[in-house]
Amino acid sequence: MTKENATVFIVDDDAGVLKALTRLVSANGYRTQSFTSPREFLAHHDGELPGCAVFDVSMPELDGLALQEALSTPGTQRPVIFITGKGDVPTSVRAMKAGAVDFLTKPVSDKDLLSAIARAIEQDDEDRRNRADLASIETRLATLTPREREVLGHVVAGRLNKQIAGDLGTVEKTVKVHRGRMMEKMGVRTVADLVRIAEKAGVPRLPQR
Amino acid sequence: MSRLLSHTRIAALSLIAVPWFASPPAFAEQAESRILILNSYNYTFPAATAAATGARDRLQQRSPRKIEVDAEYLDMVRFPDPGHERLMADFLRDRYAQRQPNIVLVIGADSLPFVVKHRDSFAPGVPVVFLGVGKESLERIQRPPDVTGHRFDLELNLTETLALAERLQPNARKLFAIAGSGRLDRRWQAIARDVISRRERKFETTYLFDLTYDALAAEVARIPSDAIVLCLSVFRDANGQDFIPAEIANKLAALSPAPFYTPYIDQIGRGLLGGFSETFAAMGGAGADIALEILSGKDPATVPPRPNPRAWYQVDHRAMQRWKLNEANLPPDTVILNKPPSLWEEHRDLVLAALLAFALQTAFVVALLIQRRRRQRAERLLKESEERMTFTAASVNVGLWQLDRTTNALWATEHCRALLGLSKDVALSRDTILEAIHPEDREAAASAIRSIIKTGDATAQDLRFVRPDGEVRWMRVRVRSHSGDGDAPDQLNGIFVDITEQKAIEAEAAVQRQEVTHLMRVSVLGELSGAIAHEINQPLTAILSNAQTALYLLEKDSPDLVEVREALKDIVDEDNRAGEVIQRLRRLLKKGEKSFETIDMNTLVASTILLLNSEMIARRVSVKTELADSLPTIFGDPVQLQQILLNLLMNAMDAMAATPAAERVITILTRSAHIGTVEALVRDRGTGIRAEDQRRLFEPFYTTKDRGLGLGLTICSTILQAHGGRLSLTNDPAGGAVAVLTLPAQEMLIAAQ
Numbered sequence: 004m005t006k007e008n009a010t011v012f013i014v015d016d017d018a019g020v021l022k023a024l025t026r027l028v029s030a031n032g033y034r035t036q037s038f039t040s041p042r043e044f045l046a047h048h049d050g051e052l053p054g055c056a057v058f059d060v061s062m063p064e065l066d067g068l069a070l071q072e073a074l075s076t077p078g079t080q081r082p083v084i085f086i087t088g089k090g091d092v093p094t095s096v097r098a099m100k101a102g103a104v105d106f107l108t109k110p111v112s113d114k115d116l117l118s119a120i121a122r123a124i125e126q127d128d129e130d131r132r133n134r135a136d137l138a139s140i141e142t143r144l145a146t147l148t149p150r151e152r153e154v155l156g157h158v159v160a161g162r163l164n165k166q167i168a169g170d171l172g173t174v175e176k177t178v179k180v181h182r183g184r185m186m187e188k189m190g191v192r193t194v195a196d197l198v199r200i201a202e203k204a205g206v207p208r209l210p211q212r
Numbered sequence: 213m214s215r216l217l218s219h220t221r222i223a224a225l226s227l228i229a230v231p232w233f234a235s236p237p238a239f240a241e242q243a244e245s246r247i248l249i250l251n252s253y254n255y256t257f258p259a260a261t262a263a264a265t266g267a268r269d270r271l272q273q274r275s276p277r278k279i280e281v282d283a284e285y286l287d288m289v290r291f292p293d294p295g296h297e298r299l300m301a302d303f304l305r306d307r308y309a310q311r312q313p314n315i316v317l318v319i320g321a322d323s324l325p326f327v328v329k330h331r332d333s334f335a336p337g338v339p340v341v342f343l344g345v346g347k348e349s350l351e352r353i354q355r356p357p358d359v360t361g362h363r364f365d366l367e368l369n370l371t372e373t374l375a376l377a378e379r380l381q382p383n384a385r386k387l388f389a390i391a392g393s394g395r396l397d398r399r400w401q402a403i404a405r406d407v408i409s410r411r412e413r414k415f416e417t418t419y420l421f422d423l424t425y426d427a428l429a430a431e432v433a434r435i436p437s438d439a440i441v442l443c444l445s446v447f448r449d450a451n452g453q454d455f456i457p458a459e460i461a462n463k464l465a466a467l468s469p470a471p472f473y474t475p476y477i478d479q480i481g482r483g484l485l486g487g488f489s490e491t492f493a494a495m496g497g498a499g500a501d502i503a504l505e506i507l508s509g510k511d512p513a514t515v516p517p518r519p520n521p522r523a524w525y526q527v528d529h530r531a532m533q534r535w536k537l538n539e540a541n542l543p544p545d546t547v548i549l550n551k552p553p554s555l556w557e558e559h560r561d562l563v564l565a566a567l568l569a570f571a572l573q574t575a576f577v578v579a580l581l582i583q584r585r586r587r588q589r590a591e592r593l594l595k596e597s598e599e600r601m602t603f604t605a606a607s608v609n610v611g612l613w614q615l616d617r618t619t620n621a622l623w624a625t626e627h628c629r630a631l632l633g634l635s636k637d638v639a640l641s642r643d644t645i646l647e648a649i650h651p652e653d654r655e656a657a658a659s660a661i662r663s664i665i666k667t668g669d670a671t672a673q674d675l676r677f678v679r680p681d682g683e684v685r686w687m688r689v690r691v692r693s694h695s696g697d698g699d700a701p702d703q704l705n706g707i708f709v710d711i712t713e714q715k716a717i718e719a720e721a722a723v724q725r726q727e728v729t730h731l732m733r734v735s736v737l738g739e740l741s742g743a744i745a746h747e748i749n750q751p752l753t754a755i756l757s758n759a760q761t762a763l764y765l766l767e768k769d770s771p772d773l774v775e776v777r778e779a780l781k782d783i784v785d786e787d788n789r790a791g792e793v794i795q796r797l798r799r800l801l802k803k804g805e806k807s808f809e810t811i812d813m814n815t816l817v818a819s820t821i822l823l824l825n826s827e828m829i830a831r832r833v834s835v836k837t838e839l840a841d842s843l844p845t846i847f848g849d850p851v852q853l854q855q856i857l858l859n860l861l862m863n864a865m866d867a868m869a870a871t872p873a874a875e876r877v878i879t880i881l882t883r884s885a886h887i888g889t890v891e892a893l894v895r896d897r898g899t900g901i902r903a904e905d906q907r908r909l910f911e912p913f914y915t916t917k918d919r920g921l922g923l924g925l926t927i928c929s930t931i932l933q934a935h936g937g938r939l940s941l942t943n944d945p946a947g948g949a950v951a952v953l954t955l956p957a958q959e960m961l962i963a964a965q
Contacts, residue, residue, distance in 0.1 A: 088746035
């Protein structure tokens with residue numbers, strides 16, 4: 004993903020600061036969208052656009068942390084960089100725990116800000132890809148029959164066909180058929196691949212007996 | 213006079229009655245009583261004369277009517293023969309036939325039978341009053357009922373005389389009784405024998421009776437000195453020689469080694485010791501009393517003969533001395549003759565006068581002493597009082613003074629001298645004090661004095677005084693004029709109070725107040741330090757970003773110079789913005805004198821909000837303003853007024869800490885609600901003011917905050933008062949509190965000046 008494809012959303016109630024930051028970011032080749040009001044930002048924010056957000060922490064109406072929270076709903080996720088006048092520890096801890104990419108103190112240097120933006124965009128790119136993978140896995144999982152889903156659970160748990168057949172009260176041959184269909188539907192050839200995507204999708208593993 | 217008046221009144225009532233009533237009293241007053249005294253003795257007998265005189269004096273003293281006295285000495289004692297009797301009777305008849313007495317007064321027993329016998333010839337039917345007649349003599353005559361008088365009790369007198377002798381000579385064993393050979397002498401002989409024999413105490417008695425004078429004198433000279441001698445009477449001796457008993461008694465007494473007693477106390481005084489009897493004058497008085505009773509209309513028949521109840525013991529002091537007798541043995545009430553008068557008795561008047569003078573003098577001296585003591589006490593009290601006052605005045609560093617305006621004389625306490633730093637040798641006077649006043653304050657002092665004299669009101673003036681060493685002291689001078697006659701005040705009373713320290717403290721307090729105000733400002737700014745840093749940080753942030761952008765752009769092969777210019781322009785703007793913040797801060801941090809200038813309240817509010825912008829954002833507090841369009845300007849210190857706004861806004865924010873963030877709104881409203889005033893209201897949506905805090909809001913060090921000094925509102929209030937404004941805090945009916953800051957508009961201030 005290139006800079007040109009990424010958009011940096013900048014929100015700061017201070018017009019002067021906003022203008023300067025926007026100028027800096029866009030001069031470095033990013034697309035920018037800037038807002039002096041958090042509510043305005045939320046009203047215009049397009050989660051589909053790749054990129055990151057730069058929030059001032061202390062703003063009237065909604066502060067930066069509240070904005071970060073507002074971006075946690077599906078479809079609006081986006082890496083956030085905080086810039087603040089007062090680098091107070093509790094606020095930064097809260098922000099970082101909530102997944103902030105960085106917590107920068109004003110006056111912020113271009114290097115710090117731009118590297119943070121770069122990282123954030125990279126992370127956004129990755130997040131987006133992960134979200135896309137997960138979506139395809141989930142789509143594939145959705146095609147499985149309940150029996151195939153059951154078998155998947157046992158396979159991921161590392162059980163042999165014979166054991167699975169015993170558990171499910173069927174014959175090994177039937178298990179093999181289910182297993183073959185399941186592997187095909189999931190688009191994997193090896194058990195290792197299956198385990199990886201199953202973990203990604205958060206499929207619960209059966210407990211070891 | 214009253215009688216005449218009453219008669220006149222009666223006369224007015226009845227004319228006929230007048231002659232009848234008016235004459236008898238007039239006649240009675242005019243009438244005189246005629247008394248005929250017939251003396252049994254001749255005038256040579258002192259006793260007889262004394263009795264006659266006593267009677268006459270008593271009659272003239274006591275009688276309501278005029279008394280005319282005729283007196284005849286019948287000398288019956290010496291001439292008891294019938295020829296003399298006849299002669300006397302004829303004489304009296306001839307003499308008093310046309311001159312009838314109202315009473316015949318007979319002195320002595322010897323004439324009484326004659327008078328009884330011959331009364332009808334010279335005073336027929338006239339009552340007879342006798343005196344000095346003994347019991348025996350009375351018994352021997354036929355007494356007609358209208359003959360009465362004084363009975364002379366010889367027995368009683370002798371008994372008492374002997375009793376006196378017994379008292380004075382308790383150890384005497386021998387008793388001598390002397391009596392002559394005359395008729396009365398013989399009577400005494402009988403009485404003496406009788407009385408002596410009836411005495412309880414028994415004596416070896418020698419009766420020297422019926423002796424010749426020479427024999428008697430010889431006997432008397434031989435009487436032992438421890439004997440008692442009763443000298444009764446010697447009218448005639450054995451040779452028939454007549455004597456005056458008083459004379460012979462005293463003669464014999466002079467010869468006697470032993471004390472001589474007599475039953476006739478008239479004889480005492482020339483040698484006789486003493487005795488018991490009445491005097492002849494008293495005897496006369498007693499007869500006269502009876503005569504007066506009869507004259508006043510009493511029937512003589514109803515008046516029996518009676519003795520004189522008044523008789524007494526009498527002694528001669530010189531005789532007492534002579535015979536060495538003790539006065540202590542005398543019966544009470546004994547009359548002592550010839551006693552040398554004591555100093556008191558002799559010079560009684562002089563002593564009295566001296567005593568009186570002494571007493572008066574003493575009283576005067578005592579009075580003077582008391583007065584002196586009182587005066588001393590008063591003086592002491594006054595002195596003490598003055599000392600107390602002076603001490604008290606000096607203790608509280610007050611000097612007292614008083615100026616007499618007519619003489620310019622000055623009275624002042626010593627402390628005045630100390631206050632003015634004057635040495636002992638400098639006299640305190642009006643001029644010294646006037647000269648001590650600081651040259652710059654002299655005019656003020658003079659005008660104050662003029663005002664007091666004019667209005668008479670007490671005033672206080674703070675004046676500087678220069679001490680001789682150049683030190684300047686502040687004195688509060690209180691002066692009151694004291695009017696002598698209620699017209700022109702002629703006295704000025706005043707006090708000096710050294711208030712130099714007070715002035716210094718006041719100045720220091722002003723400095724400290726300023727200091728505290730400043731410190732509070734600094735403290736508010738300290739609280740806001742984060743926000744303020746943010747305020748500066750914002751432009752710095754913008755500047756840095758713009759600068760770095762510009763640099764980045766310029767590194768490009770074809771730099772976008774338009775953009776670079778924009779960035780640089782913004783840098784300048786942002787720098788200015790930062791500069792403004794610092795300017796505001798510097799103003800608030802600046803320490804120093806108030807500087808008043810014209811202020812627009814709206815501008816002040818706006819700049820304050822700017823200062824608090826970051827803080828408000830940080831605290832999630834929003835501010836709404838409703839600023840009046842055309843607000844009068846105010847005149848004041850912008851820094852101090854901004855301090856108030858800062859304080860109120862901070863309080864508002866603090867009050868809303870527990871308010872949900874969405875509701876944390878501060879409304880600032882400016883208005884000119886009343887002509888000549890400018891108001892700024894700061895309304896919050898906080899917890900409001902608790903009732904118990906309302907009263908104490910402006911109390912220093914009273915705070916409702918966890919970390920507050922409690923000085924904020926106190927200082928706000930002080931600042932506003934200095935601006936002629938005020939601050940009120942109330943609860944908003946819609947919730948929260950409203951602070952109303954009221955200041956006079958500048959035009960009002962100008963108009964006022």
